[in-house]
Amino acid sequence: MTEMMFQDAVREGLAEEMRRDPLVWALGEDLSTAHGGTSANQYLGLIDEFGPKRIVNTPISENTIMGAAVGAAVAGTRPVADLRMADFGMCAVDELVNQAAKIRYMFGGQARVPLVVRQAIGVRKGAAAQHSQSTEAWYVHTPGLVVVAPGTPADGRGLLKSAIRSDDPVVFMEHKDLWGATGEVPDDEGVVPLGKASIVREGSDLTIVSWSRMARLAEEAAEALAGDGVSVEVIDLRTLWPWDKAAVYASVGKTGRLLVAQEAVQVGGFAAEIMADVTEACASALETHVRRIGAPRMPVPYAEPMENEYRVTPARIVAKAREVLES
Amino acid sequence: MSEQNRNEPARILQLYETMCLIRAFEERAEEAFDAGLVNGSIHQYIGQEAVGTGVCANLRDTDYILSNHRGHGHSIAKGADPEAMMKELMGRVGGTSGAKGGSMHIADFSVGMLGANGVLADGLTMGVGAAQAIALKGEDAIVAVFVGDGTTNRGPFYEALNWAMVYELPILFVCENNTYASSTLTRSVTAGEGPVARAQAFGMPTFDVDGNDLVAVDAVAAEAIGAVRGGKGPQFLHARTYRVKGHISRDKLLYRAEGETEENWKREPLGACAAWLAEEGIAEDDIAAARDAAYARIDAAVEAAKAAPFPDASLAYQDVQDLGPPEIWPENLRMPGGAS
Numbered sequence: 001m002t003e004m005m006f007q008d009a010v011r012e013g014l015a016e017e018m019r020r021d022p023l024v025w026a027l028g029e030d031l032s033t034a035h036g037g038t039s040a041n042q043y044l045g046l047i048d049e050f051g052p053k054r055i056v057n058t059p060i061s062e063n064t065i066m067g068a069a070v071g072a073a074v075a076g077t078r079p080v081a082d083l084r085m086a087d088f089g090m091c092a093v094d095e096l097v098n099q100a101a102k103i104r105y106m107f108g109g110q111a112r113v114p115l116v117v118r119q120a121i122g123v124r125k126g127a128a129a130q131h132s133q134s135t136e137a138w139y140v141h142t143p144g145l146v147v148v149a150p151g152t153p154a155d156g157r158g159l160l161k162s163a164i165r166s167d168d169p170v171v172f173m174e175h176k177d178l179w180g181a182t183g184e185v186p187d188d189e190g191v192v193p194l195g196k197a198s199i200v201r202e203g204s205d206l207t208i209v210s211w212s213r214m215a216r217l218a219e220e221a222a223e224a225l226a227g228d229g230v231s232v233e234v235i236d237l238r239t240l241w242p243w244d245k246a247a248v249y250a251s252v253g254k255t256g257r258l259l260v261a262q263e264a265v266q267v268g269g270f271a272a273e274i275m276a277d278v279t280e281a282c283a284s285a286l287e288t289h290v291r292r293i294g295a296p297r298m299p300v301p302y303a304e305p306m307e308n309e310y311r312v313t314p315a316r317i318v319a320k321a322r323e324v325l326e327s
Numbered sequence: 328m329s330e331q332n333r334n335e336p337a338r339i340l341q342l343y344e345t346m347c348l349i350r351a352f353e354e355r356a357e358e359a360f361d362a363g364l365v366n367g368s369i370h371q372y373i374g375q376e377a378v379g380t381g382v383c384a385n386l387r388d389t390d391y392i393l394s395n396h397r398g399h400g401h402s403i404a405k406g407a408d409p410e411a412m413m414k415e416l417m418g419r420v421g422g423t424s425g426a427k428g429g430s431m432h433i434a435d436f437s438v439g440m441l442g443a444n445g446v447l448a449d450g451l452t453m454g455v456g457a458a459q460a461i462a463l464k465g466e467d468a469i470v471a472v473f474v475g476d477g478t479t480n481r482g483p484f485y486e487a488l489n490w491a492m493v494y495e496l497p498i499l500f501v502c503e504n505n506t507y508a509s510s511t512l513t514r515s516v517t518a519g520e521g522p523v524a525r526a527q528a529f530g531m532p533t534f535d536v537d538g539n540d541l542v543a544v545d546a547v548a549a550e551a552i553g554a555v556r557g558g559k560g561p562q563f564l565h566a567r568t569y570r571v572k573g574h575i576s577r578d579k580l581l582y583r584a585e586g587e588t589e590e591n592w593k594r595e596p597l598g599a600c601a602a603w604l605a606e607e608g609i610a611e612d613d614i615a616a617a618r619d620a621a622y623a624r625i626d627a628a629v630e631a632a633k634a635a636p637f638p639d640a641s642l643a644y645q646d647v648q649d650l651g652p653p654e655i656w657p658e659n660l661r662m663p664g665g666a667s
């Protein structure tokens with residue numbers, strides 16, 4: 001194991017895949033400059049090893065970054081398209097949703113679209129309404145797409161590898177506030193399979209399901225609840241589609257209580273899907289009705305007190321967990 | 328401004344003061360950022376002051392501008408209050424956008440400043456729409472849209488230029504070519520002759536100017552805006568300038584050649600303008616007084632911003648939309664703005 005920052009671990013994962021498969025390449029704005037991706041140096045140094053044909057510094061042309069990735073994927077390569085943030089990813093939703101997600105199906109299975117689109121999600125302090133959004137539910141709703149939202153450096157690296165090896169398009173959503181987070185990363189290949197959750201804390205009274213950075217906050221909440229003698233099981237889904245129903249059902253079978261925590265706006269969010277599914281599938285195991293927690297339905301505000309109003313915090317998770325436990 | 332006033336030293340002295348106001352704002356904003364007083368990050372306009380100032384000097388209060396992520400200078404030049412802007416950056420009560428938006432979302436609709444923008448090129452298409460509204464309402468006004476060099480590689484740039492020509496809209500496109508797009512040299516990802524040739528391909532009249540020369544920008548903007556006002560349709564103004572600072576407040580400029588920033592700093596617009604004023608017979612004291620007045624105003628703005636309270640968290644629920652109940656945290660159900 002090696003202690004690594006998220007951004008470095010994911011870059012390592014990409015580099016390892018690029019060494020393994022010469023048809024893997026990356027495209028996006030600012031990828032090959034001395035910053036190596038202005039957001040968090042996720043491509044730093046890769047230009048030196050792989051050159052400008054495989055680390056492609058693009059114009060500011062989101063539609064073509066995405067569209068070119070789709071075209072290059074159906075033509076037999078494995079592009080990693082970097083749209084920097086989910087907010088700018090919206091500029092290319094058409095190419096992703098109308099093309100990438102549907103080509104295999106629409107053309108009767110003649111073609112595959114093995115691409116990865118990286119678009120970071122989440123609130124980073126003071127980034128406000130157009131640089132903070134969590135849009136994972138949009139893509140979970142879209143048939144044809146795999147959606148990944150890792151919450152640790154090891155999962156970031158391991159899931160990027162699986163995403164690159166996937167023959168279906170994968171939306172890879174990193175949390176901006178995780179880029180600098182550190183964690184243990186395995187020294188071996190460390191591939192993390194798509195669709196497999198990770199039980200990050202075992203418990204018997206309540207299951208909290210979450211993903212991305214919110215899974216880390218759920219762990220904090222579980223720790224606080226442990227101080228009061230409550231035993232919480234925390235599941236980090238890691239992949240949102242397809243999500244690991246077996247792991248969640250098994251946990252709910254054990255605890256009988258479920259809370260789903262997400263950073264995104266609660267209304268119409270992915271937590272609602274998990275709640276509905278578990279309610280249908282695990283009715284007899286549930287001791288009380290399932291709850292969820294997500295952000296109020298507002299654009300992300302700028303000033304600190306208002307920004308905090310948007311945030312799902314460990315304290316708010318604890319309060320919601322108590323509601324579940326006391327009912 | 329009538330033609331005969333153009334480039335009169337007294338007028339340029341006023342515009343020099345506006346440039347100083349922008350420079351002072353950006354310097355103090357950076358200090359505030361470094362001191363941890365700014366909640367988000369900032370894109371500075373240092374070195375580009377002459378463009379926004381020279382263009383907006385030829386606009387009226389009733390004209391509209393649409394800005395981009397690097398919008399502080401445009402806002403001040405169009406007449407937004409720097410104190411309210413500083414409060415916005417510091418996330419305080421009295422900010423231009425109620426502290427909801429921060430640096431990248433400054434707007435002041437009372438002076439026709441329809442908003443900075445966090446998404447590149449969206450100001451172009453919205454600007455075209457604002458011009459269409461002017462035409463529809465039969466107003467005597469025009470629109471100016473500011474766009475960076477790097478953004479001319481986004482599709483909406485072409486859609487907006489084409490659209491403006493097709494409907495013969497009263498709009499001025501101002502391309503501020505500061506050489507860079509984030510850490511990328513724009514020319515390394517741009518084919519052909521650049522923005523001017525691209526605008527010409529749509530049959531749009533173009534103007535090319537040294538964007539660091541306020542006197543020149545003022546004169547060219549007067550001509551271009553005069554043409555728009557005169558019903559000659561969309562015009563394109565290309566201003567060559569240089570982004571002296573990093574792309575964003577955290578940027579360490581690792582991608583720049585040694586000495587490049589310093590070399591370009593020699594051409595920064597304030598010094599050149601002050602020299603022009605002195606040559607035209609304006610007393611050194613008057614030039615210094617303009618500068619000092621600008622810095623004093625910004626220093627006062629900083630103090631006022633620091634003294635202003637943070638907004639109540641309940642304000643977060645305001646202005647989302649009319650219909651539908653706000654979703655309020657249980658612990659805040661009794662918050663003043665909360666339960667509507």
Ligand SMILES: Cc1ncc(C[n+]2csc(CCOP(=O)(O)OP(=O)(O)O)c2C)c(N)n1
Nearest residue numbers: 088397445446447475476477478507508509
């Ligand atoms: C659609 C979109 N893509 C990418 C970004 C990220 N971004 C912000 S500013 C910038 C560079 C813009 O360069 P330019 O248009 O030359 O303006 P400048 O920053 O030089 O003023 C980039 C890539 C964004 N905000 N929106």
Ligand SMILES: [Mg+2]
Nearest residue numbers: 475476505507
């Ligand atoms: Mg630029």
